[in-house]
Amino acid sequence: MSPGPDFVIVVRNAAISGRRAGIACAAGIALGVFGWAVVTAIGVAGLLAASAMAYTVVKLVGAGYLAYLGVRALLAARRGDYADAEALGPKQRGPLAAFRQGLLTNLLNPKCAVFFIALVPQFLPADPSLLGTAELGLVATTVTLTWFAILAVGIGALRHVFTRRRVRRALDAVMGSLMVALGLRIAAQGN
Template sequence: MSSIAILLSIVGTVLIGAMSPGPSFVLVSHTAIIRSRRAGLAAALGMGIGGAIFALLALAGLHALLVRVEWAYLLFKLLGGAYLAYLGVRIWRGASLPLPPERAGRVDHAAAAWKSLAVGIATQLSNPKTALVYGSIFAAFLPAAPERWLFTALPLGVFVVEAGWYAVVALVFSAERPRAAYGRAKHVVDRIAGAVLVGLGVRLILDAVRMRPV
């Protein structure tokens, strides 16, 4: 397989994975609706940065590390599960709060964007399953000695795919009609989204506990 084919195969597989609903989708869509389009796009950018970091780690042998060093994978699961549960609880607790005005001050917009960027990166990096998927994809497609330009092209390609897809999500959910529909059912939607994140977090923690060496 040529290096171009390897690049397209990995990027295409990552795109399919990104389009599958999960914690990242919940976070970006919720951020775009509850805060602003700008904050949603900042969260999408954070997803892209997190994906690029995973790509760099995968190139460095992330999959082999997580498989061989069991305690590292267990710790990754525990921390990731706790973070997702924390996000879920925050969304659940905010379910009864009113939807903020669509337009806020410039300073508030800037602060919300930076916060959303940081939360996007943290959410992407907190998912151990994403780490394993990236590692498995890279291990499956990369040859033993890949061409050096792939070490730059792959992280960039992953960044474009992750950030691009979640930017589309942010643009869709920050539009007027989805935002208005969300406002009418905010208390229900937030509780469902919060419960999903808490459930995913608890599942990761329980998986880590079950995998713990005896």
């Protein structure tokens, strides 16, 4: 629930493209969480965490993706050629694009792998079954989807405010700056 790349991408999608895009983004993030739970269960996440090179590659690709999304938002803010919400129609960015952004933002975050490696063993017996690990992953996925869907609905309800030209420009500038800053921070952090 703490603000991070997933939080920023859901807020931006819900604010600009509405509830449906925000919920699609949340579903992408939830699928990413489930993916990390699965790779943790089969041990791949442990290899990623143990391999400094693999961790660094995923970290840098993820940081680059966040920076790319941030730069796109900053360029949109600079152009500032927004139409009012009424002229935009019900959607600006399709749910599929929002889903893809949520999924990639989560999958390209190696901290998710580290999180699952640190979290999962504490809640499993010494000799865990695949089913037990999958259940824990499903719980994490459900909690993630629920939290981000609630966030998307809340932000999406205020879309009429967020899509006003001046507000949208400020939102793109702030969210773009946050995504670039998060990307740079992730890239600069050590393992």
